[in-house]
Amino acid sequence: MSGLRPSFWAALDGVDSLLNASMILTGMGPVSPMPSDAAKLFASAYALFSGVAFLTTFSLLIAPILHRILHRLHLNERGG
DSSP states (O other): OOOOOGGGTTTOOHHHHHHHHHHHHHTOOOOOOOSSHHHHHHHHHHHHHHHHHHHHHHHHHHHHHHHHHHHHTTTTOSOO
16 A cells, blocks of 8 residues: 545544544544644644543442442452
C-alpha cells in the first residue's frame, strides 16, 4: 500500500479522525464543525481527559461499596 490518502477513509484527515474517534469513545456525540486544527486537538484531548477523570472518580466512589459487598458475601475467604 502506498500510504493512506484522506479520501480512503471517508475524506477525513488525521486530526478530524482523531476528533471523531475521541468523541465516539467518550460518548460525547456528534461534533460541530471546528475552525482550526488546534481547536480539534483541544476538543479531542478534553474529551479523553474528561472520560478518564469520570472513570477514575466513579472507581474511587464505588470501590468502598463493592468492598463492603464482597465482605458481606464472604467472597474474600479462601477454601470456602
